[in-house]
Amino acid sequence: MMPLIRIGTRASPLAVWQAEHVRDALHAAHPDTQVEIIRMSTSGDMLLDAPLHSLGGKGLFVKEIEEALLARQVDIAVHSMKDVPALQPKGLEIAAIMAREDVRDAFVSNTVVHPEDLAPGARVGSSSLRRCAQLLQKYPQLQVDDVRGNVATRLRKLDEGQYSAIILAVAGLKRLQLHERITYAIPVEQSLPAVGQGAVGIEIRTDDIATRELLQPLIDQSTWQCVLAERSMNRILGGDCRLPVAALAEWQEQKLFLRGLVASPDGSRLLRAEASGTDPVALGQEVADQLLAQGAAAIIKEIQTL
Numbered sequence: 617m618m619p620l621i622r623i624g625t626r627a628s629p630l631a632v633w634q635a636e637h638v639r640d641a642l643h644a645a646h647p648d649t650q651v652e653i654i655r656m657s658t659s660g661d662m663l664l665d666a667p668l669h670s671l672g673g674k675g676l677f678v679k680e681i682e683e684a685l686l687a688r689q690v691d692i693a694v695h696s697m698k699d700v701p702a703l704q705p706k707g708l709e710i711a712a713i714m715a716r717e718d719v720r721d722a723f724v725s726n727t728v729v730h731p732e733d734l735a736p737g738a739r740v741g742s743s744s745l746r747r748c749a750q751l752l753q754k755y756p757q758l759q760v761d762d763v764r765g766n767v768a769t770r771l772r773k774l775d776e777g778q779y780s781a782i783i784l785a786v787a788g789l790k791r792l793q794l795h796e797r798i799t800y801a802i803p804v805e806q807s808l809p810a811v812g813q814g815a816v817g818i819e820i821r822t823d824d825i826a827t828r829e830l831l832q833p834l835i836d837q838s839t840w841q842c843v844l845a846e847r848s849m850n851r852i853l854g855g856d857c858r859l860p861v862a863a864l865a866e867w868q869e870q871k872l873f874l875r876g877l878v879a880s881p882d883g884s885r886l887l888r889a890e891a892s893g894t895d896p897v898a899l900g901q902e903v904a905d906q907l908l909a910q911g912a913a914a915i916i917k918e919i920q921t922l
């Protein structure tokens with residue numbers, strides 16, 4: 617009998633693209649494997665009106681899929697690593713991370729090219745405190761407001777004139793063939809991305825040795841080490857995707873170079889640290905320690921009690 621792998625995914629177009637990307641890679645590596653995609657809606661998809669950071673953040677978009685995985689209704693869960701909390705529930709683990717897409721944030725506007733061209737008071741949509749804080753630090757005259765919904769919904773709200781510009785991930789727009797909507801890819805020095813941004817991860821049950829084995833060819837080792845360093849930093853800071861915590865690890869001459877950032881939501885305080893090394897976990901620890909020494913814990917605690 618042909619082995620069957622059931623992929624659990626959110627039903628949004630971006631999530632389905634990612635699931636199909638994993639399915640195609642599995643087919644390429646194992647032509648005799650059957651793959652089925654099972655779409656699910658998550659509480660993050662249903663609670664579309666509340667600001668993202670107020671929704672108890674951790675794992676909002678992944679929880680129901682993880683429950684299906686634990687209940688053996690699916691064999692693997694495909695996620696944007698950006699949405700995956702620092703720690704997996706007991707019995708689950710990230711078994712593979714695929715090659716990373718462009719990590720940058722995208723500025724999307726129908727009227728101007730750069731954020732600096734926006735008039736004072738112009739309304740910019742972003743649901744991420746991390747993006748807001750970094751934008752406001754450089755352009756305090758802008759008004760940054762929450763925008764929810766999947767990528768297409770956010771673009772529609774921009775097109776309707778509800779915002780002068782919105783900020784999205786370049787990766788998501790490229791995957792949905794919407795990269796021509798990007799007016800300006802914001803350099804990482806200006807908008808340091810979210811931990812894991814642009815990387816697709818695959819979660820399995822820890823005891824599922826057969827599936828772990830099947831996923832081996834899908835692992836991109838250099839992305840894996842980068843995301844491991846970023847997530848190690850985030851775990852020490854107690855961060856999740858709703859906090860204004862950013863990190864980016866990149867390879868530079870056989871070494872990992874990790875930059876980290878913790879910001880207050882209004883952009884008035886912005887802590888930065890960086891280091892390089894070869895051990896991703898130790899590097900994450902080093903950058904987290906530098907941020908903590910600058911007072912990161914107080915900022916994080918303030919936001920968690922918002």
Ligand SMILES: NCc1[nH]cc(CCC(=O)O)c1CC(=O)O
Binds near residue numbers: 697767784812815
């Ligand atoms: N939270 C939604 C989400 N999760 C991952 C991406 C983009 C793709 C990626 O970073 O891998 C997006 C949309 C966005 O931030 O614009």
